[in-house]
Amino acid sequence: MTATATAPPVIHADPFxxxxxxxxxxxxxxxxxxGPVVWLQSHGIYATGGHAEVxxxxxxxxxxxxxxxxxxxxIRRPDNWRPASVILEVDPPAHTEVRAALQKILSPLxxxxxxxxxxxxxxxxxxxxxxxxxxxxxRDAAEAFVLSVFPPAVGIHIPRENAQAIGDxxxxxxxxxxxxxxxxxxxxxxxxxxxxxxxxRDAMLPGGFGELIHQAEDAGALQKGFAANLTxxxxxxxxxxxxxxxxxxxxxxxxxxxxxNLLRAEPALARNAFEEAIRFESPVQVMFRTTRKGxxxxxxxxxPDTKIAAFMGAANRDTRKWADADQFDLRxxxxxxxxxxxxxxxxxxxQMIARLEAECxxxxxxxxxxxxxxxxxxxYRLVNxxxxxxxxxxxxxxx
Numbered sequence: 035m036t037a038t039a040t041a042p043p044v045i046h047a048d049p050f051x052x053x054x055x056x057x058x059x060x061x062x063x064x065x066x067x068x069g070p071v072v073w074l075q076s077h078g079i080y081a082t083g084g085h086a087e088v089x090x091x092x093x094x095x096x097x098x099x100x101x102x103x104x105x106x107x108x109i110r111r112p113d114n115w116r117p118a119s120v121i122l123e124v125d126p127p128a129h130t131e132v133r134a135a136l137q138k139i140l141s142p143l144x145x146x147x148x149x150x151x152x153x154x155x156x157x158x159x160x161x162x163x164x165x166x167x168x169x170x171x172x173r174d175a176a177e178a179f180v181l182s183v184f185p186p187a188v189g190i191h192i193p194r195e196n197a198q199a200i201g202d203x204x205x206x207x208x209x210x211x212x213x214x215x216x217x218x219x220x221x222x223x224x225x226x227x228x229x230x231x232x233x234x235r236d237a238m239l240p241g242g243f244g245e246l247i248h249q250a251e252d253a254g255a256l257q258k259g260f261a262a263n264l265t266x267x268x269x270x271x272x273x274x275x276x277x278x279x280x281x282x283x284x285x286x287x288x289x290x291x292x293x294x295n296l297l298r299a300e301p302a303l304a305r306n307a308f309e310e311a312i313r314f315e316s317p318v319q320v321m322f323r324t325t326r327k328g329x330x331x332x333x334x335x336x337x338p339d340t341k342i343a344a345f346m347g348a349a350n351r352d353t354r355k356w357a358d359a360d361q362f363d364l365r366x367x368x369x370x371x372x373x374x375x376x377x378x379x380x381x382x383x384x385q386m387i388a389r390l391e392a393e394c395x396x397x398x399x400x401x402x403x404x405x406x407x408x409x410x411x412x413x414y415r416l417v418n419x420x421x422x423x424x425x426x427x428x429x430x431x432x433x
Contacts, residue, residue, distance in 0.1 A: 041334075042069055042071045042073050043068045045065065045068055045075065046076060047061055047064070048076040050212055050214070055417070055418070058421070059351065062083055066083045070084055070331060071087065077210060077341075079340060079341040079342060081345065087332055088348070089377045090331065092346075092373065092380065095129075095379060096326065097330070098329060099325075100122065100380060103322070104208060104321055106210055106343070108339070117263070119263060120267075121133065121264055130379070132256065133383060136268075139250060144243075145386060145387070145390065153394050155179065156179060156394035167430055170427060172281050172423050172425060175280070176284065176395075179395045180273060184391065186242065188243045188244050188268060189239040189245055190237070190244070195225075197274075199222040199225050202218045202222070204270050205274060206218040206219075206417055206418045207418075208322070208418065214416060214418055233262055235261070268384060272387060274317070277422065278423070279312040279388065280308070280391070283308050283310075283311035284428065286307075287307065287406055293307075293362060294400075294405070297364060297400045301400045304393045305369075306364055306368075308388075310363060310366050312375075313368040313371075313374060314350070319347035319419055319421050320346065320347065321344050323342050324340065325337065325338050350373055375388075402430075403431065406429075409428055412427070413426075
């Protein structure tokens with residue numbers, strides 16, 4: 035197909051307004067139905083929400099570069115400049131070298147060692163939750179578990195309040211500098227010096243992933259100065275998203291006793307439950323790329339050096355890709371097809387850790403609980419680019 039110079043359709047809605055963040059799915063339908071790519075007038079950027087088109091934008095770095103930053107602001111411009119993530123905001127071949135070094139560190143042996151610790155922590159937490167019969171699926175389950183196992187595996191202990199404030203700041207700042215971002219930045223300020231100090235080499239817990247990254251830098255596998263940058267990217271990319279995905283899985287299972295009984299009958303489906311949950315409610319709703327000269331999408335020629343929003347949350351509900359896209363289906367084979375972990379060269383390098391955490395906790399709860407039901411109204415926390423519950427009242431009946 036020859037690209038046309040005709041401008042794509044225009045959408046005037048602001049996807050980062052509180053109304054749309056509260057319920058993004060009507061907007062996602064409008065976005066997909068408008069065409070393969072649209073001009074988002076509210077922010078002066080392109081946007082796309084179809085599964086095929088989002089996969090293209092996320093994977094074709096030679097047309098849609100990461101070097102302008104993963105957020106809405108182009109970090110190459112003087113008024114937006116900040117240091118780039120040396121794993122998330124670079125393109126091959128520089129990205130390839132860094133990723134290869136990290137994959138060597140994340141060896142199967144390292145992951146197996148983590149599995150034992152994660153399984154033990156999940157079994158202990160699940161036992162406590164089920165004995166208590168009622169708990170908050172976010173604070174007491176998803177957050178408590180992930181924060182107890184993942185940051186220590188990286189090499190840091192992080193209190194819940196610090197983690198949430200810093201995470202909300204990061205995921206709001208990926209989007210526009212709106213009221214949500216400004217409030218999140220202000221809330222995180224008291225924790226920022228602690229955060230920076232905790233990620234320094236001499237503060238890393240021994241045996242953690244962060245220490246291994248620093249050792250790789252010492253050995254010359256990584257450029258000097260990269261280790262702290264990579265440790266920060268790995269930590270902040272692996273906490274909030276996994277917490278969100280586990281929370282979404284618990285909510286979907288609590289709403290549908292048929293799905294819960296499927297999991298109870300076959301706890302090995304716990305990983306499938308997580309994959310379907312992050313398709314159904316994508317933790318990261320949108321990532322940004324910047325068009326290069328000659329970029330085109332869906333038959334439209336795109337202006338260069340312009341941001342494009344790739345809405346994974348819309349792509350993962352695309353009816354052209356998924357039958358019954360708006361239904362949570364534990365039997366659906368979503369792994370390897372959904373875009374919640376990204377796509378292409380920059381696909382999430384820590385995805386196996388997120389899967390492991392979810393598999394351990396969801397499986398432990400399924401083995402101990404006869405019933406899982408809502409005990410109140412779930413509440414979402416509004417974040418520009420992250421779909422996450424804030425409160426999830428649940429009740430269980432021990433098996």
